[in-house]
Amino acid sequence: NAGVTQTPKFQVLKTGQSMTLQCAQDMNHNSMYWYRQDPGMGLRLIYYSASEGTTDKGEVPNGYNVSRLNKREFSLRLESAAPSQTSVYFCASRRQDLISPLHFGNGTRLTVT
Amino acid sequence: EDQVTQSPEALRLQEGESSSLNCSYTVSGLRGLFWYRQDPGKGPEFLFTLYSAGEEKEKERLKATLTKKESFLHITAPKPEDSATYLCAALRPNDMRFGAGTRLTVKP
Numbered sequence: 001n002a003g004v005t006q007t008p009k010f011q012v013l014k015t016g017q018s019m020t021l022q023c024a025q026d027m028n029h030n031s032m033y034w035y036r037q038d039p040g041m042g043l044r045l046i047y048y049s050a051s052e053g054t055t056d057k058g059e060v061p062n063g064y065n066v067s068r069l070n071k072r073e074f075s076l077r078l079e080s081a082a083p084s085q086t087s088v089y090f091c092a093s094r095r096q097d098l099i100s101p102l103h104f105g106n107g108t109r110l111t112v113t
Numbered sequence: 114e115d116q117v118t119q120s121p122e123a124l125r126l127q128e129g130e131s132s133s134l135n136c137s138y139t140v141s142g143l144r145g146l147f148w149y150r151q152d153p154g155k156g157p158e159f160l161f162t163l164y165s166a167g168e169e170k171e172k173e174r175l176k177a178t179l180t181k182k183e184s185f186l187h188i189t190a191p192k193p194e195d196s197a198t199y200l201c202a203a204l205r206p207n208d209m210r211f212g213a214g215t216r217l218t219v220k221p
Contacts, residue, residue, distance in 0.1 A: 004156070033208070042117075042200070042213035043157075050207070058208060090156050099145050099164065102202075102209055104156030 006105035023091030030096035032074035036087040119212035134186040136201035144204040
C-alpha cells in the first residue's frame with residue numbers, strides 16, 4: 001500500500017525553466033492538495049482539488065498551475081521557475097468528509113538557481 | 114486573518130524529562146485541530162484529531178488536549194526516538210492551516 005507517491009524526489013532548475021511535479025494516491029481519496037514548506041513558515045497551501053474535475057487556489061498560488069488528471073493523480077506545474085520557488089513541495093490527499101486527516105507524500109526538494 | 118502559532122520553535126529535552134508543546138489558533142469555522150509528526154526528509158505523519166474543547170487523545174508517551182484557543186501536546190518521559198518536528202494544523206471548511214512547527218530533540 002504505497003499511499004501518496006511523489007516524483008521526482010529532488011530537482012534543480014535554472015531560473016525560467018519549467019517542470020511538472022507528479023503526485024498519485026492509491027487510497028481512493030476525493031481531495032488532493034499541494035503544499036510548500038519553507039523554514040520558519042510551515043506548510044502553505046498552493047492549490048487543492050476538492051474532487052475530481054475541480055481545482056481551487058490556496059494561500060500562495062502565484063507562479064503555479066495544477067491539473068487533476070483523474071481521481072488518483074494531481075500534478076503541479078511551474079511554468080517559469082524563480083529562485084523564490086526553491087522549497088520542499090508536499091502532495092497530500094484526504095477523504096472528502098469533514099474531519100479526516102491529510103495523508104502526505106515524502107516531498108520533492110526543488111532548488112531554483 | 115486565520116492564524117496558527119506554535120511555541121517554542123525548538124525544544125531540547127533530556128531523556129525522561131516531560132514537557133509540553135503549545136499550539137494557539139485563531140481560525141474561523143474550525144472543524145478540527147490536528148497534530149502531525151515530521152521526521153527529516155519525510156512528509157508529516159498524522160498523530161491526533163481533536164474536535165471540541167476539553168477533548169483529550171493519547172498515544173504512547175503523547176497526549177493532546179484542546180481548549181477554545183489552544184492545543185497542547187504533552188510528552189511524558191520522552192525517548193530519543195521521539196525527536197522530530199511536531200506540527201499542528203487547523204481544519205477549515207476548505208483546507209488545513211498549519212503552524213510552523215516545534216522541533217523537538219531528546220538527548221539520551
